[in-house]
Amino acid sequence: MKRPAFDSRIPLVIVIIGALSVFLTLGGLNLSMRQLPQSANPAPSAPREVFPQEERAAAGLTWELALSIEENQLRAHLTDHQGRPVTGGQGLLTLAEGSRQLRELPLRETAPGLYVAALPTDLAEQVQARIRIEQAQNHIARSMLIMF
Numbered sequence: 241m242k243r244p245a246f247d248s249r250i251p252l253v254i255v256i257i258g259a260l261s262v263f264l265t266l267g268g269l270n271l272s273m274r275q276l277p278q279s280a281n282p283a284p285s286a287p288r289e290v291f292p293q294e295e296r297a298a299a300g301l302t303w304e305l306a307l308s309i310e311e312n313q314l315r316a317h318l319t320d321h322q323g324r325p326v327t328g329g330q331g332l333l334t335l336a337e338g339s340r341q342l343r344e345l346p347l348r349e350t351a352p353g354l355y356v357a358a359l360p361t362d363l364a365e366q367v368q369a370r371i372r373i374e375q376a377q378n379h380i381a382r383s384m385l386i387m388f
Contacts, residue, residue: 303380316347316355318373318380325353329375333357336368347373363388
């Protein structure tokens with residue numbers, strides 16, 4: 241019996257499929273990196289940074305969250321889609337500094353729609369932070385990098 245001739249296109253097809261797989265994986269990582277919020281530390285000329293609106297579990301409900309750091313306090317201004325303050329929420333700020341244990345700080349509502357947490361004085365220059373505010377069945381959560 242004669243053996244069939246080796247098809248030289250098979251290795252080329254394998255290489256193309258592998259390259260396409262790598263390209264799609266890297267493209268997916270690039271898209272997820274673009275969705276990360278920027279630093280919570282606003283520029284000196286800007287009083288606060290506004291994050292884009294995001295979808296909520298309840299249809300038609302959108303909130304806007306503006307964060308700022310003033311006088312060693314993180315301030316979160318939470319408004320609905322009409323610009324009215326979202327009141328009566330419960331908030332939590334979680335800080336992660338490298339190998340240290342997570343710190344969870346409650347956010348107090350000091351004015352309608354203004355949630356404040358006092359930042360510890362011994363924070364590192366860069367701190368990963370997550371803020372979450374809940375009201376009734378709705379919530380908003382953001383992750384950010386705080387830099388001093």
